[in-house]
Amino acid sequence: MLNDIDARRLRDFLELKTGIFIDDEKLRKIYKRKYEEFMQKNGFDNFYALYSQLVHGKDSKLLQEFINLSTVNETYFFREAYQFDTLVEEVLPKLHQIRPLDESINILAAPSSSGEELYSIAIYIMEKIPQIFAKRDFVLVGIDIDSSMIKKAKEGLYTKRSIAKLPSHILLKYFKQKGNLFEIDKQLRDGLTFKVVNVLDFYAMKRLGKFDVIFSRNMLIYFDEKTKQKILATFHALLKPQGYLFLGHAEKVPFDMKIFRRVKIGKSILYQKVENVS
Ligand SMILES: C[S@@+](CC[C@H](N)C(=O)[O-])C[C@H]1O[C@@H](n2cnc3c(N)ncnc32)[C@H](O)[C@@H]1O
Structure with missing residues (x-):
């Protein structure tokens, strides 16, 4: 559903917006599937429809959801106390x-x-x-x-x-x-x-x-x-x-x-x- 070039476009857009960089290996093994599920869940059947909504669209909820799914949130109480x-x-x-x-x-x-x-x-x-x-x-x-x-x-x-x-x-x-x-x-x-x-x-x-x-x-x-x-x-x-x-x-x-x-x-x-x- 999402080819490697388009997955990289999403990855690069994420980095531009948030600073978070996902390397090629993680992109292939973890995030590509996450992004495909995200497209499906939000009713996008092609990459360009999603990408233009993210880049030019006014749907800040969609962008927020895309960011939320890309973050690594590991934390716990008294970490490195x-x-x-x-x-x-x-x-x-x-x-x-x-x-x-x-x-x-x-x-x-x-x-x-x-x-x-x-x-x-x-x-x-x-x-x-x-x-x-x-x-x-x-x-x-x-x-x-x-x-x-x-x-x-x-x-x-x-x-x-x-x-x-x-x-x-x-x-x-x-x-x-x-x-x-x-x-x-x-x-x-x-x-x-x-x-x-x-x-x-x-x-x-x-x-x-x-x-x-x-x-x-x-x-x-x-x-x-x-x-x-x-x-x-x-x-x-x-x-x-x-x-x-x-x-x-x-x-x-x-x-x-x-x-x-x-x-x-x-x-x-x-x-x-x-x-x-x-
Ligand atoms: C691994 S957690 C660290 C949490 C806590 N500081 C700790 O050390 O336990 C990293 C957090 O950075 C946040 N983050 C990543 N990029 C960010 C940005 N551009 N602005 C604000 N928060 C960001 C993520 O959403 C994630 O929750």
Whole structure:
């Protein structure tokens, strides 16, 4: 139904819109079939009808569905928890000291996928630094391009697999079991903001405001070098002075990008915003 050339056209269009690059092998083995099913489900019997709807059409729902089916959303609570330790033991106490007390500390998870990472950060703050949490407002925002993940994050209902790394006292304190699923505490859910935003959309990103800390873990690995640098420049613009960027363990700011200073704090490597780069 979909030949290799047309499958590649869809793949290239996806990369242009989202930054996500799918290599030829994955395209052949996984995505070609997904795209065929997508065409069938949406009543397209030829590639060109679909492609022109995606590229020129006004059907943003179709485009959103196409994007949702192309993303990799793997995440879970307390993933690579040593970074959360660094956040609450070192980074937030430091920022708490240097920021005026009437200013909130703002944290962005970009991408948040279905919310586990941002909820983990909230739990770490409440559990590990209650003395700072009592004195200071925190604003926690999660964004993702995949609308089905943002819906899930807002619902706050998680599978056993998602919560597997949580200590039992945390599970008991912050979750209610509902059949096979675990529902996160409503108060916690209401305290966080989740939005559908494409990190490539600079103006939508800027509208989110300024942040003290940005977590961007396990997304940049899907992007080519040029796109990655563009997004890192966006993060730099969104960070407040002396703000910090956490990346996934397989991700790095390129050595020649001087807008960030690489620092080792606790067990984590992270990146601090550099002002006035000449
Ligand atoms: C593997 S998940 C990472 C989730 C979480 N940060 C973690 O490490 O557990 C990658 C997420 O990146 C999102 N993503 C991919 N391209 C994006 C883009 N251009 N803008 C925003 N989110 C994007 C995907 O939808 C997916 O949910």
